[in-house]
Amino acid sequence: MSGANVTTRRALNAPSTVARRLLFMALTLAAPAILLMGLLVATQYAEGQRRFATQLTAMTRALSLATDRQIGQGQSILQGLAVSTALAEGDLKTFERQAREATQGRDGWIVLMTPDLQLINTRIPPGQPTPVAPITPHSWQEMTTGKSNVSNLIPRPGKTPILGVNMPVLVRGRLLVLGYMQNPSAFHALMAAQGFPESWTASIVDRNAAVVARSRDQEKMLGRQASAEMRKAMARANDGVVYTHTLDSIATLSAFSRSSTYGWTFIVGVPRGEVDRAVLGSLGPALAGAALMIALAVAAAFGFARPISRDVRTLVGEAETLAAGAPLDPARSHLLEIAEVRRSLRAAADVLRRREDEASQAAERQQLMINELNHRVKNTLVVVQSLARHSLRDGGLLGLRQFNDRIHALASAHDLLTRRSWEGADLGEILAETLQPYASQVTLEGPPLPLSPNSAVALAMIFHELATNASKYGALTREAGRVTIVWRREGRARAEIRWEEVGGPPVSPPQRKGFGSRLVAASLKGELAGSATFDYAPEGLSCVLTILATTRV
Secondary structure: HHHHHHHHHHHOOEEHHHHHHHHHHHOOOOHHHHHHEEEEHHHHHHHHHHHHHHHHHHHHHHHHHHHHHHHEEEEEEEEHHHOOHHHHHHOOOHHHHHHHHHHOOOOOEEEEEEEOOEEEEOOOOOOOOOOOOOHHHHHHHHOOOOEEOOOOEEEOEEEHHHHHHHHEEEOEEEEEEEEEOOOOHHHHHHHOOOOOOOOOOEEOOOHHHHOEEEEOOOHHOOOOOOHHHHHHHHOOOOOEEEEEOOOOEEEEEEEEEEEOOOOEEEEEEEHHHHHHHHHHHHHHHHHHHHHHHHHHHHHHHHHHHHHHHHHHHHHHHHHHHHHHHOOOOOOOOEEEEEEEEHHHHHHHHHHHHHHHHHHHHHHHHHHHHHHHHHHHHHHHHHHHHHHHHHOOOOHHHHHHHHHHHHHHHHHHHHHHHHOOOOOOOHHHHHHHHOOOHHHHHHEEOOOOOEEHHHHHHHHHHHHHHHHHHHHHOHHOOOOOEEEEEEEEEEEEOOOOOEEEEEOOOOOOOOOOOOOHHHHHHHHHHHHHOEEEEEEOOOOOOEEEEEOOOOOOO
């Protein structure tokens, strides 16, 4: 047998790799054709969107022109009445008759207003009193500074909102406002006449983005703000096309256009599903071709994946055997990667056996740590319960502030102990952490004095109470006040800590013992096996603590 034949035979018998099989599968896919069809679909979809955008923009412009004509009718009436001789001479009775004749057969009415009341209102029968309707100074200024203007939607408690076209006029030298008022239904009828498809939503909103008229659910949506998405788009530009949602949560492709004359905005939206159906309906053949190619690719993938799946299932059985602790039998692999995994499984079996003993020991250590943590958590909860019961006994903001301060002191001690892995802390560190807010007025002096975790927490609470008392009644109430803390050992198991205040107001013994005093006494007795003596000298409080100093928990 020649060398070339031997090489060929070895190549044929060599296991294939996952990378080779996946590469061959990828080459069988009609990737270029699918990419081309995807590009075609995207292009056609964008073109369909553009056509809809153009159509919607034309709709908004048509709606704008129709609304302009509707408003223009009111302006024409006002312009005719503004030049009335009766109005200029103050003959309001004659002018009212002229105003009623001008609005006869129309859906609007005339109002002649001062800042405080309506002099004429043609909606009210002749002879009846007109309503008192005060106008804010800002609104009055807006109505009297231009030749004419169109209002936003005017809310009326318990009544349907109205709209107005306003024009300032002079009556015998007095500045008044002549208004042509209308119900929003006039604009809704105008919009209904545009013949929008039933599934579309057309709206007119005022300068505050409040709905003036809507092609659907007019009464329900009247006065509501346009959707947040639409308001953001309107803030960025005077017109455009955006993806948004209607007020009844219908996803739409919407066009909007703001009137440069009146500031109202006209919106027309088409449901996105309708847009998608119209565009995608013309892309049926392309989509079918892409689906067919994808199906062929899936079939090829299944064909190539079948031998890989067999080998993987064999590996699953071997993994279960390994988990049961049984020996693994030799097996032939069709793929190089599977053979490597089998070798790794056999190596892992040896490693797992060596680690069983280590895992058992780790479990014992973990259980010990859990028991220790449970013990510390229970102790901490008891302390917090006591602080809450006594600090909040009288209620009020002061009690809550005292409770928060005590919890903060407890947390600071826990933070320090956590940084020390709960192996204890030095007295100097505990004092520096607890008295940090008063560092500029506090002097600490003493040798290293290691404390157990429980002792450290107890002393942190004690010195927090002493500092709080000094900041309320003692040396820390004044900038010149000072607190000196000096400690020293007494033998191998005891320590003495001296707290001295100077520079504060005169001191007198307390009339009663508060929770702070009880906390100090309880902590000394329970955690520190110690005692305390207090000297309420007029020049400043002195306190001597004698404690058990040991590093054992």
